[in-house]
Amino acid sequence: MDDRKAPSAAPRDPVALGIDPDIPSVARIYDYYLGGKENFPCDRAKAEEMIRLVPEAPVAARNNRAFLGRVVHTLATEGVRQFIDIGAGLPTQENVHQIARRVDPAVRTVYVDFDPAVLVHARALLTAEDEAIVVEGDARHPAGIFENPELRAYIDLKRPVAVLLVALTHFLSDEQADALVGYVRRAVPSGSYLVVTQLFPGDDPPEYVEEAAAIYSGTNxxxxxxxGRAHIASWFEGMKVLEPGIVRVESWRPRSRVDDPAWRMDTEIDEGAPGILGAVGRIP
Ligand SMILES: C[S@@+](CC[C@H](N)C(=O)[O-])C[C@H]1O[C@@H](n2cnc3c(N)ncnc32)[C@H](O)[C@@H]1O
Structure with missing residues (x-):
């Protein structure tokens, strides 16, 4: 994590690119947790404030990212050939298309985000034509995402697709998050997958949960x-939820390879403690 101390290398002439370097961005804060350099002083200050309150925040971010990798590998191995990653974020390696295309180079991935810093970064990362596309979209207006002509020209919405809402829904109100999940479920065909990770305050939420919310109130x-689990479970109602169900992200098939039956639940993990829960459902 030494890189987190390094001065930002990012981004070139941000204002011209539509990026406001003075408003902390959740994508850039997350980038800082992951040890990236696509962040500004205001992002680092927010992240450090958060780390002082919740020292395990960077570990939670890495666990979340690792969950995403395991899920994408699992779904690609199960035959999923299209991914829509909403709230894609800034990570520089082990992105969805890279993981999935190791299973099959024909996999198509669309990255969606509303943060201009993410869009600039994601476009710069794509090197080969057609390996993935990046579209601007706001999860609070899912019709704008699924009706986007660029997305519809690239993804066949008559064929199964995995929609990734990973570390996204906690930035939305209950109404917005429920509407997004409902829209996604109607927009994709049978045999598609919904993947969610969501901040969980714990079965007995500690006081710092409210302070953490206050810190994030100053972000974009x-x-x-x-x-809690019941709310997340409501998003998966009527779906087949893949084993091991709605669990902390680090409990979801640790050491997973679908060709490796040795994956197991880690009994050391306290499922009732605050953290990030994740789940994968198959749409009937
Ligand atoms: C914590 S990052 C997660 C990145 C990635 N999904 C992961 O889990 O590794 C959250 C991302 O969601 C994006 N985001 C937040 N609200 C959004 C919205 N209303 N519409 C689209 N993207 C949003 C942020 O810009 C950021 O890139």
Whole structure:
């Protein structure tokens, strides 16, 4: 994590690119947790404030990212050939298309985000034509994402697709998050997958949960909302939820390879403690 101390290398002439370097961005804060350099002083200050309150925040971010990698590998191995990654973020390696295309180079991935810093960064990362596309979209207006002509020219919405809402829904209100999930479920065909990770305040939420929300109120999303298992389960109602169900992200098939039956639950993990829950559902 030494890189986190390094001065930002990012981004070139941000204002001209539509990026406001003075408003902390949840994508750039997350980038800082992951040890990236696509962040500004205001992002680092927010992240450090958060780390003082919750020292395990960077570990949680890495666990979340690792979950995403395991899920994408699992789904690609199961035959999923299209991914829509909403709230894609800034990571520089082990992105969805890279993981999935190791399974099959024909996999198509669309990255969607509303943060100009993410869009600039993601476009710069793509080197080969057609390996993935990046579209601007706001999860609070899912029709704008699924009706986007660029997305529809690239993804066949008559064929199964995995929609990734990973570390996204906690930046939305209950109403917005429910509407997004409902829209996704209607927009994709049977045999598609919904993947969610969501901040969980714990079975017995500690006081710092409210302080953490206050810290994030000064960011570009203006909020972070923890949710419990019952709320997350409501998003998967009627779906087949893949084993091991709705669990902490680090408990989801640790050491997973679908060709490796040795994956197991880690009994050391406290499922009731605050953290990030994840789940994968197959749409009937
Ligand atoms: C914590 S990052 C997660 C990145 C990635 N999904 C992961 O889990 O590794 C959250 C991302 O969601 C994006 N985001 C937040 N609110 C959004 C919205 N309303 N519409 C689209 N993207 C949003 C942020 O810009 C950021 O890139």
């Amino acid at each position: 999303t203006g909020a972070v909302v923890g949710r």
